[in-house]
Amino acid sequence: MNRPLPQNVPHVVIVGGGFGGLETARRLKRADVRVTMIDRHNYHLFQPLLYQVATGGLSPANIATPLRSIVRRQANCEVLMGEVIGFDVAQRRLILADDELQYDFLVLAAGATHSYFGRDEWAKFAPGLKTISDAADIRGRIYVAFEAAEREPDPEIRKSLMTFVVVGGGPTGVELAGALAEIARHTLKRDFRHIRPQDARIIIVEAAPRILSHYPDDLCEQAIKKVRSLGIEVMIDTKVTDINDTAVHLSTPNGDTVVRTKTVLWGAGVQANPLGRLLADDAGVTTDRGGRIPVTPTCQIENHNNVFAIGDIAVCLDESGKPLPGLAAVAVQQGAHVASVIKQSITQPGRTLSPFRYSNKGSMATIGRAAAVAQIGSYKTCGWFAWILWLFVHLMLIVQFQNRLLILIQWAWSYATFNRSNRIILGEPALFRKSAKSKTQDTSA
Amino acid sequence: MNRPLPQNVPHVVIVGGGFGGLETARRLKRADVRVTMIDRHNYHLFQPLLYQVATGGLSPANIATPLRSIVRRQANCEVLMGEVIGFDVAQRRLILADDELQYDFLVLAAGATHSYFGRDEWAKFAPGLKTISDAADIRGRIYVAFEAAEREPDPEIRKSLMTFVVVGGGPTGVELAGALAEIARHTLKRDFRHIRPQDARIIIVEAAPRILSHYPDDLCEQAIKKVRSLGIEVMIDTKVTDINDTAVHLSTPNGDTVVRTKTVLWGAGVQANPLGRLLADDAGVTTDRGGRIPVTPTCQIENHNNVFAIGDIAVCLDESGKPLPGLAAVAVQQGAHVASVIKQSITQPGRTLSPFRYSNKGSMATIGRAAAVAQIGSYKTCGWFAWILWLFVHLMLIVQFQNRLLILIQWAWSYATFNRSNRIILGEPALFRKSAKSKTQDTSA
Numbered sequence: 018m019n020r021p022l023p024q025n026v027p028h029v030v031i032v033g034g035g036f037g038g039l040e041t042a043r044r045l046k047r048a049d050v051r052v053t054m055i056d057r058h059n060y061h062l063f064q065p066l067l068y069q070v071a072t073g074g075l076s077p078a079n080i081a082t083p084l085r086s087i088v089r090r091q092a093n094c095e096v097l098m099g100e101v102i103g104f105d106v107a108q109r110r111l112i113l114a115d116d117e118l119q120y121d122f123l124v125l126a127a128g129a130t131h132s133y134f135g136r137d138e139w140a141k142f143a144p145g146l147k148t149i150s151d152a153a154d155i156r157g158r159i160y161v162a163f164e165a166a167e168r169e170p171d172p173e174i175r176k177s178l179m180t181f182v183v184v185g186g187g188p189t190g191v192e193l194a195g196a197l198a199e200i201a202r203h204t205l206k207r208d209f210r211h212i213r214p215q216d217a218r219i220i221i222v223e224a225a226p227r228i229l230s231h232y233p234d235d236l237c238e239q240a241i242k243k244v245r246s247l248g249i250e251v252m253i254d255t256k257v258t259d260i261n262d263t264a265v266h267l268s269t270p271n272g273d274t275v276v277r278t279k280t281v282l283w284g285a286g287v288q289a290n291p292l293g294r295l296l297a298d299d300a301g302v303t304t305d306r307g308g309r310i311p312v313t314p315t316c317q318i319e320n321h322n323n324v325f326a327i328g329d330i331a332v333c334l335d336e337s338g339k340p341l342p343g344l345a346a347v348a349v350q351q352g353a354h355v356a357s358v359i360k361q362s363i364t365q366p367g368r369t370l371s372p373f374r375y376s377n378k379g380s381m382a383t384i385g386r387a388a389a390v391a392q393i394g395s396y397k398t399c400g401w402f403a404w405i406l407w408l409f410v411h412l413m414l415i416v417q418f419q420n421r422l423l424i425l426i427q428w429a430w431s432y433a434t435f436n437r438s439n440r441i442i443l444g445e446p447a448l449f450r451k452s453a454k455s456k457t458q459d460t461s462a
Numbered sequence: 463m464n465r466p467l468p469q470n471v472p473h474v475v476i477v478g479g480g481f482g483g484l485e486t487a488r489r490l491k492r493a494d495v496r497v498t499m500i501d502r503h504n505y506h507l508f509q510p511l512l513y514q515v516a517t518g519g520l521s522p523a524n525i526a527t528p529l530r531s532i533v534r535r536q537a538n539c540e541v542l543m544g545e546v547i548g549f550d551v552a553q554r555r556l557i558l559a560d561d562e563l564q565y566d567f568l569v570l571a572a573g574a575t576h577s578y579f580g581r582d583e584w585a586k587f588a589p590g591l592k593t594i595s596d597a598a599d600i601r602g603r604i605y606v607a608f609e610a611a612e613r614e615p616d617p618e619i620r621k622s623l624m625t626f627v628v629v630g631g632g633p634t635g636v637e638l639a640g641a642l643a644e645i646a647r648h649t650l651k652r653d654f655r656h657i658r659p660q661d662a663r664i665i666i667v668e669a670a671p672r673i674l675s676h677y678p679d680d681l682c683e684q685a686i687k688k689v690r691s692l693g694i695e696v697m698i699d700t701k702v703t704d705i706n707d708t709a710v711h712l713s714t715p716n717g718d719t720v721v722r723t724k725t726v727l728w729g730a731g732v733q734a735n736p737l738g739r740l741l742a743d744d745a746g747v748t749t750d751r752g753g754r755i756p757v758t759p760t761c762q763i764e765n766h767n768n769v770f771a772i773g774d775i776a777v778c779l780d781e782s783g784k785p786l787p788g789l790a791a792v793a794v795q796q797g798a799h800v801a802s803v804i805k806q807s808i809t810q811p812g813r814t815l816s817p818f819r820y821s822n823k824g825s826m827a828t829i830g831r832a833a834a835v836a837q838i839g840s841y842k843t844c845g846w847f848a849w850i851l852w853l854f855v856h857l858m859l860i861v862q863f864q865n866r867l868l869i870l871i872q873w874a875w876s877y878a879t880f881n882r883s884n885r886i887i888l889g890e891p892a893l894f895r896k897s898a899k900s901k902t903q904d905t906s907a
Binding site: 022058059060076077078079081083085086089095097098099116149150153160161164167168205207208209210422423426427430439440441442443 | 505523598613867886
């Protein structure tokens, strides 16, 4: 049965069904409002586990839950699958590709995408990891590279097929590299006849002097040791100067070098969803270099008290004036804050709004098989126990019971057998056909 | 470690890693041969459950197992991911897109694809179900249709969005229609605000006078009752005369009619993989209307004792001179037979080869939630017990232990909750954008 939506109450429109948008919607459950959540996709994506999809450990459906299921029981909320293409804050209108919506409150929570720092031509050689399509693309490239290497007679090309470069030593880069190491050293160990997957070369390239640089020094040290113990090369203070279909060009402290590779994964830069700039222009504010909208301490847009921006699309300063990091936890807490601001604006208009305060509950990142770094308050740990913590926290966070159980079984099985069940390569493997024909000119680093 | 492949032994090349090809390879495990299995994909697809992927009940990885994992422990077998583009039976050469292979024995087991009976322009409006990409496409269309209906103001267009036509009343068509009914009546029941998914109209169109026509009359009767009890309309003796993006044109015993619909699924025709015709031309034989290669009772190609064709790409006559049906069971048994013929040709050359005899162990098809028809020898049943049989048999058949367990859990969960977890819509939902803009001219049937 269709329960009717509440009528004649303020209309809250939320753009984006990610961590921030979803939390805003849920926190408005008992508020006297009507909520419309718009997303281009029909699912909420649990991005922290996207690297597992990209490396074949999980299926997309394990980490993507239909938005309609999540808010099914929330009587004042409806979900629209649609594409936002513009704003009209003066008229309180949101413009969709094929429709328009009138709102009383607008919450923009459309997230971020990758940034190639002005070198967008690198995108086709070095895919980033933000969407399920990205993950399927990366998974295809990884497994196709091994398939092509198995068939490649030329030892130089074979070597380049078995070289994997991950650009960026943040959590995503380290997680991808760790999973790659596990695939090469364990999952595929016995699967080939002409290559030894264990010989694959995996390189993390990081422009800064450290990887996982937002963790404290001692944790970083331990993490880098753990990463190296997996056979992953870590090149710090190293900048990418060019990427093409056969090589990555690097500028290192010891001079320029070229690494011949067919597989480059991009975990380096992030920029706000282009909707950020569109809203900023319409609202008369200026985005930062990453395209993020500046917001007030209450997550509102300057001079537009009924328009909010949260999560990766917004730049919100903490008490010390530093921008908050682009973490799911920040988006979730901002979502809850915005919901309470909206409720207060309705029930107690004119009362001073309290500013958003991010409460850092800690952060963690995995490093390959059964190892992680974790920082929870002043408690820091690196290794197996950190991984168990990571596993527990992430399973608890996933929205649906079914997925939690399935993921646990899938992981238990993978852990026991080193297997990754979702190694299927979809679509037309372009690299595969090309590799056997194209010859490489570069000499290797 | 790479175990070396046996040298200086006959080379068996198998094209296709489906039921027939895989069985041939496995049965040659202890033979004194070297086996190369070639497939365009890196996985074996368990096609009987593909309709579950197309309707969101299972993930692709649940029914697709990497071929390399399956034959990992078979020391005389290697897997190549590659595309066959030609044959040279005189020189015993197989031509790949980027390579050539010399063989002593060739087994063609490349399966079938859909046939639109010369109306290939229907393909884009009415996708068939043979590959994982097909399944993802169909899944997207089904769920996008409900999303678009939710947003559609025009009641006529909304009705057409909620009308689903399945062409073909064979097992695939009935399974798809049954799953569609379950989605509309249960899975999505509470998910929308402006439509009642339960009101969706689901129609099976069948040119013959019966659906599931290869089952005995009494089972057919029961099946059709069961199908109708799910609220599915069954139009028999009805031919499709045209399909476009807004309607299906039908010729029924009561005259011509037009059904306005945005979603047509094709389960009607099947034709052999085009490689069948290529091999036939090269070997000097003539394919049948469905492009299938005629084979001798020993599954060999006339005048080419070292070339075999099995499964859906071959037409093999039973003792009474009738062609064997295109079932997985036939392909598997043919694979085993071909393996033994190859072994005998090597160890006892010149001895008369025994003909292939298909042993019919029975067949079964599901009809929506917890119902199926099954025929095992003279035992026939329709209903819940048939479904339990179906479930048991199919779980036992799936290659990997992990998948069996995961699928069982997924089904148990779906059964208890009516939920389908894999409802994600990937890519750009073209129908979705178009539907809200395009206006339909046809008047409804």
